[in-house]
Amino acid sequence: MLALAQANLKEAASSLLAAKQRTLLALVGIAIGIGSVIAMISVGVIARDEALRQFQELGTDILTITFQHSGPAGGLSAVTPDEALGVTRLAAIAAAAPYAVSYAQFALPGREAKDVMLLGATATLPDLNKLKIETGRHISDLDLRRYFCVIGSEVAAALRATGIQRLVGEAIEVAGSVYTIVGVLRRTPKGMRDFDVNHSIIVPLSTAQRVFRQPEIHSITARLSPGTYHVTAELKVGDYFRRISPGIEVRVRSAEHLIEQMHKQMRLFALLLGSVGGISLLVGGIGVMNVMLVSVSERRREIGIRRALGARRMDIQSQFLIESVVLSLAAGVIGVGAGVGVTWAICQFTDWAFRISMLAVGLGVGVASAAGVFFGFYPAYRAARLDPVTALRGS
Amino acid sequence: MDQKDNEGQEASVILSLVDVRKSYATGPVVAEILRGVRLDVYRGDLLSIMGPSGCGKSTLMNILGLLDQPTSGSFFLNGREIGAMDDDELSALRNASIGFVFQSFHLLPRLTAWENVAVPLVYRGLASATAQRRALKQLDKVGIGARANHRPDQLSGGQRQRVAIARALVGEPDILLADEPTGALDAETSDEIMQLFARLNAEERLTGIIITHDREVARQCARRTRISDGVLSEAEPPRGAGHAPGTGD
Ligand SMILES: Nc1ncnc2c1ncn2[C@@H]1O[C@H](COP(=O)(O)OP(=O)(O)OP(=O)(O)O)[C@@H](O)[C@H]1O
Ligand SMILES: [Mg+2]
Numbered sequence: 001m002l003a004l005a006q007a008n009l010k011e012a013a014s015s016l017l018a019a020k021q022r023t024l025l026a027l028v029g030i031a032i033g034i035g036s037v038i039a040m041i042s043v044g045v046i047a048r049d050e051a052l053r054q055f056q057e058l059g060t061d062i063l064t065i066t067f068q069h070s071g072p073a074g075g076l077s078a079v080t081p082d083e084a085l086g087v088t089r090l091a092a093i094a095a096a097a098p099y100a101v102s103y104a105q106f107a108l109p110g111r112e113a114k115d116v117m118l119l120g121a122t123a124t125l126p127d128l129n130k131l132k133i134e135t136g137r138h139i140s141d142l143d144l145r146r147y148f149c150v151i152g153s154e155v156a157a158a159l160r161a162t163g164i165q166r167l168v169g170e171a172i173e174v175a176g177s178v179y180t181i182v183g184v185l186r187r188t189p190k191g192m193r194d195f196d197v198n199h200s201i202i203v204p205l206s207t208a209q210r211v212f213r214q215p216e217i218h219s220i221t222a223r224l225s226p227g228t229y230h231v232t233a234e235l236k237v238g239d240y241f242r243r244i245s246p247g248i249e250v251r252v253r254s255a256e257h258l259i260e261q262m263h264k265q266m267r268l269f270a271l272l273l274g275s276v277g278g279i280s281l282l283v284g285g286i287g288v289m290n291v292m293l294v295s296v297s298e299r300r301r302e303i304g305i306r307r308a309l310g311a312r313r314m315d316i317q318s319q320f321l322i323e324s325v326v327l328s329l330a331a332g333v334i335g336v337g338a339g340v341g342v343t344w345a346i347c348q349f350t351d352w353a354f355r356i357s358m359l360a361v362g363l364g365v366g367v368a369s370a371a372g373v374f375f376g377f378y379p380a381y382r383a384a385r386l387d388p389v390t391a392l393r394g395s
Numbered sequence: 396m397d398q399k400d401n402e403g404q405e406a407s408v409i410l411s412l413v414d415v416r417k418s419y420a421t422g423p424v425v426a427e428i429l430r431g432v433r434l435d436v437y438r439g440d441l442l443s444i445m446g447p448s449g450c451g452k453s454t455l456m457n458i459l460g461l462l463d464q465p466t467s468g469s470f471f472l473n474g475r476e477i478g479a480m481d482d483d484e485l486s487a488l489r490n491a492s493i494g495f496v497f498q499s500f501h502l503l504p505r506l507t508a509w510e511n512v513a514v515p516l517v518y519r520g521l522a523s524a525t526a527q528r529r530a531l532k533q534l535d536k537v538g539i540g541a542r543a544n545h546r547p548d549q550l551s552g553g554q555r556q557r558v559a560i561a562r563a564l565v566g567e568p569d570i571l572l573a574d575e576p577t578g579a580l581d582a583e584t585s586d587e588i589m590q591l592f593a594r595l596n597a598e599e600r601l602t603g604i605i606i607t608h609d610r611e612v613a614r615q616c617a618r619r620t621r622i623s624d625g626v627l628s629e630a631e632p633p634r635g636a637g638h639a640p641g642t643g644d
Contacts, residue, residue, distance in 0.1 A: 004517050007510070014505045305501045308462060309562070310490020310518045312483050388462045392501070 004315070012323035015295060016330075023327065026291045029284030030331030030371060031338060034364045037277035038339025041360040043346050044269055050352050051262060054191040055255040058130060063093075063230070064194060065220040065237055068249040077248045078216030079241065081205055085122070087222060087240055092233035096222040097124040100205065101195070102212040104175035106155065108162050116155060117200045118174065120208020120215065128221040129193055136168040136183030145206045149179035152198040153187040174201055177211050192255065194219055230254040281367065284331065285375040292324045292379035296386075303383055304391030317384035324376025325369050332368020336361050408474075409569050409602055410459065411435045415468035416625075417454055428454050430625030431468070436570065439600040441592065443613040446622035452606045455622065456574050459604065461489045473569060490518050494563030496573035500555040502547040508558045509534060509543040515566040533565040534558070537591060553584035560591065564601070571603040577612055589615050 016023045065087070067077045084098030100120035105113040125131065126138045139150055149172070151159070156167055164170055170181050179201070190196045209215045224233050234252040241250045296303070303316055311319075340356055347354035412434045418427040428451040436442060446452050457463035458470065461477060470477050472492060477485065494515075495501075502511045512530035521529075534540045539557040547555055556576060563571055573592075577585035589612055595601040605616060613619050619630040 004520065006523055007514075007517050011505065018505070301501070302503055305503060306514070306518075307486070308460065308489065308495045308501075309515045310486055310566075312486040312518075314483075315486075315518060389457050392462070392497075 008319050008322045009326065011319065012326040015299070015323060016291075016327055019291065019295060019298075022291045022294060026284060026287035026327060027331040027334065029287040030281065030328055030368060031284070031335040033277055033280030033284045034332045034335025034368055035338035035342065036280060037367070038336055038357075038360045038364045039342040039346075040269075040276070041363065042339065042343040042357045044266060045357045045360070046343070046347060046352050046355065048262060048266055052259065054189075055259060057189075058192050058255065059223070060255040060259070061224040061226075062128065062255055063222045063224060063233060063237065064192075064253045065222060065241075066194070066251045066253075067218050067241070068251050077245070078214075078218050079245055079248070081122075081209065081217055083241075083244050084217040084220050086244070087220065087237060090233075090236050090240055092225055092228045092236045094223045094225040095124055095128060096220050097122055097128040098205070098217040098220040099125060100208045100212055100215050100217055101219070102175065102208070102214065104201075106158070106172075106174055106201070108158060111158070111162065114155075114158055115199070116174065117195055118208070118212070119195065119197075119200050119202045120205040120212060121202050122205050125202065125221070128223055129197070131188060131197055132186040134184045134186045136181070138183055139202055139204050143182075143204045143207075145210065146204060147177060147179045147207060148182045148204065149174075150183040150185060150202040151181055152185050152196075152200045152202075154198040155201060156184045172201075175211070179203060192258075224254070230256040277367075281371055285328075285371045288324055288328055288331075288372065289375040289379060291327065292320060292376050293382070295323070296320060296379050296383040299383075300386060300391045301394035303386050304388050304394070307386075307388035308392060313384040316386075317380045320380035320383045321373060321376050324379070325372035328368045328372030328375070329365070332365050332371075335368065336364045339364065406437045406439065409436050409438055409440075409472070411471045412459075413469040413471075415455075415458065415465040415470060417451070417458065417463075417466050427466075428625055429458075429465070429622075432622075432625075432627045434620075434627055436602065436604065438569075438602055439596070440602050440604075440618055441596045441616045442604045442618040442620060443616035444604065444606045444620050444622060444627070445608065445610075445613055448608075450622045451625060452622055453574055455627070456572055456604070456606055459570075460493050460495055460572050461485045486518075490515055490566060492569040494566065494568035494571045496556070496559050496563050496571065496576045498575035498578040500547070500552075500559045500579070502555055502558060502562075504547055507544050507546055508539070508550065508561075511547070511558055512562045512565050515562065519566065529565055530561070533561040537561045537564075551584075552580050553587060556580065556584075556588055557591070560588070564595070569602060571601060573603060573605045575606055575608065577607065577609060582611075585609065585612065 067079065081098055085096060087093050088096045102118040102120070104116055104118050106116040107113040119125070121139065123139055123141045134153070136150070139148060151167070159167055159170070159172070167181050167184050171178050172181060185197060188197050222237070224230060234254060234257070237252050238250045241248050306316060339360070344354050412432050415429055415432040416427060417429040418425050432455060444452055444455070454463070458465050464478070472488065477488070480488065503514065506514070509527060509530045512533055513526040516526040516529060531540065531543055534543050537557045537560050539554055539561070542550060542554055542558075547558070550558065577588050580588060592601070592603055592605070593615055596603060605612065607613055620627050621630065
């Protein structure tokens, strides 16, 4: 290593340490700037990944079709199961799982009643919603109008708590009907689904048509045919339902659609955080410039001595530039640390999977050194242009 | 411009000033401090400059040390006219040819003795290890090798000046410029420093210009000069046609 580089680094560190208070202030400014940028970027990235993971868990080719309030009078609009299943005749739709929903109290002897959701569903529901069986089997098309049910993990847990070991084959009473359990579902995070399956009891749709007070279909989970653009499918699906039920309000959401929206939001977020980070960096940068200007004027004599010993203007300039980069970089490292810490805390709080975004860390360190060069340039230039004789006289 | 000295060797001119003038403008008033200085310095000369305070000794020293430019006149260093050089060339020449010693030592406070001595070598682009080795050797030469790892505030005035002398000499300059090198030292230490100069002058043909207010110091220099009214005059001309280096007391 050249002695010059080594000496410069050492000198930079020791002179910054000598001016503790001023250095500390500038350090804090830059650190806050970098730290907040890092935290925001990391949290943003983690939140986006989390959402993407949820989308992708369900599959990006899944559409959620819901029927909304229609007309000025409002009220839920709905379709019949046959109308709903008719959507699969569209080329854009490969499969559909319409379901009817009914809320009920599930009472077990000696326990508090639990709120459960009754889902009247077709055999396609588990596949389209990625529901997995733990024991027993799914509802099948052969269970037409039978009083069979598949129960979610929370419902199963409640039953097991009463001492029942073999759930499959047991009969349970819900909302005045008795159903025989044919299967128990694995625990499944809610993710992007419209219902929490763990607290649900799934019965055949044909059965639901008889027992539910409102057996109409309000929601359909559908799968795009391979290679279909989601926007096309959304339009076709809307057209289809408006044709069979004029005035109906159809809302079609696709994972792709939501991801696009999310990306738009992320861009806005990035702009926002860019300006916040920019402002704090500017404040910190001015702090760095101040530290360096004071340092230059306090060390005029040193500059004079160095010039007398043969330092070129470039040598003086780079010495002070290195000093301001060391200062900014130190602040950047502190900022990165703080930002990562805040991200970690947020992840603990929100239960997201914590990870360090290398992009954010790289950006933080890069921006810090760039700030060091940018805000250190003018003071370093001033130092380099000092007249050696005047500088040597000091004061 | 070469002359024969007593032993018949070539005594080469290291620097020469021809009609050097320097004036400062303070507001509308222009004060001419140096009014036509002529001086030839030969290898091995030990030359003192005396004169009342404010007569322009340091001004002349700054010009000789390439830190300042004369208002008019010519300055040749090793035969090269320095008037046409740009700042980088002057810096490189200063690094290669000039060694400074100041009244108030001017050591860099955060560096150790050997690091201070290594600075001129560092600006020459030498590797750390080489610079350190040469710095330590030079400290030994001026008799302060044992203090190599001390910082300036851990050294006495005389020790600091020795470190400064080591720093001035480590790059093997053509000429040593000392502006009141003993001005901040007591009589005894001052004498030690002068003996060091005399020894280096005798043993290594060190060329030196020493500004001083101290007659004792001046007495130890073979050539003695004064500045008065902006003009430099030699107390007695060099003996014979040439001069014998190292003949100071
Ligand atoms: N940059 C400057 N601007 C104006 N006047 C100056 C400047 N530098 C020096 N002078 C003047 O030039 C004169 C000579 O100064 P110089 O420092 O050379 O004196 P000196 O002989 O070294 O004195 P001392 O023995 O006190 O060190 C002084 O009157 C000083 O005020
Ligand atoms: Mg002076």
